[in-house]
């Protein structure tokens with residue numbers, strides 16, 4: 001439980017029962033992510049405290065709810081923590097990422113021995129984990145679905161130039177997904193530990209913005225034209241405002257890193273109008289994004305293992321967040 005900012009408590013709770021149509025999963029790996037860190041530092045509007053905590057996980061089924069026939073106790077599963085309702089205005093328009101109840105019916109509590117999965121998630125966003133895929137890698141299903149959704153907005157063609165601003169977990173995932181689509185990827189960041197991971201991926205260029213001039217490099221690489229697809233993965237206002245500057249005429253900017261609710265940003269209008277720079281802000285994912293993320297993980301098309309800095313037992317969850325809070329590591333795997 002996250003009971004207040006920077007305070008996590010482990011609590012004993014009664015044994016979980018599987019809801020009708022749902023499952024109880026014994027968590028075998030849960031991953032930290034940037035949203036969890038934001039909630040840890042300053043709270044989160046979708047997570048009033050005290051709250052169950054953690055939402056990226058995989059594990060083994062230990063109980064089946066009434067009416068479940070497609071799954072068996074002992075099956076290894078990979079799933080996400082939300083699913084759309086299928087009947088609201090947005091679901092009717094195939095904008096399931098905006099489903100009216102997708103946030104209110106999501107589950108938290110992956111930093112635990114067991115988690116209950118409700119029927120609507122089991123029916124839409126739950127997959128059998130192949131034996132060859134380790135649990136901590138299978139737990140990337142949720143963040144990778146967000147990235148697949150984001151990249152789908154950019155209509156990337158083979159050979160396009162993509163710029164990823166930010167070297168955190170989401171920046172490193174975006175770089176790989178864009179590269180797998182044939183884009184020539186430039187990743188820009190500031191943290192040595194993370195840039196080193198980026199250099200192990202098949203990217204065009206990894207830029208340390210502490211010492212390298214990004215503008216000069218982009219001009220040289222693109223004949224002065226600019227970037228086809230810019231992705232903002234830092235969640236900071238100054239980088240949001242800077243991002244359109246890197247885009248070519250007709251290019252696309254994806255604002256992936258969310259800002260606090262009170263934030264507002266300013267852009268030069270002429271870039272949007274006379275240069276037709278498209279500004280898009282992808283959020284969350286749809287069931288088809290989850291399926292595509294599943295296929296990427298299972299096929300080994302992208303490498304997620306290097307993003308796991310290290311593993312910790314559940315009772316050290318407080319130490320893990322202290323590490324993240326201090327700016328160390330990318331993602332940590334909690335192994336209950």
Ligand SMILES: [Zn+2]
Nearest residue numbers: 085088091099
């Ligand atoms: Zn809906």
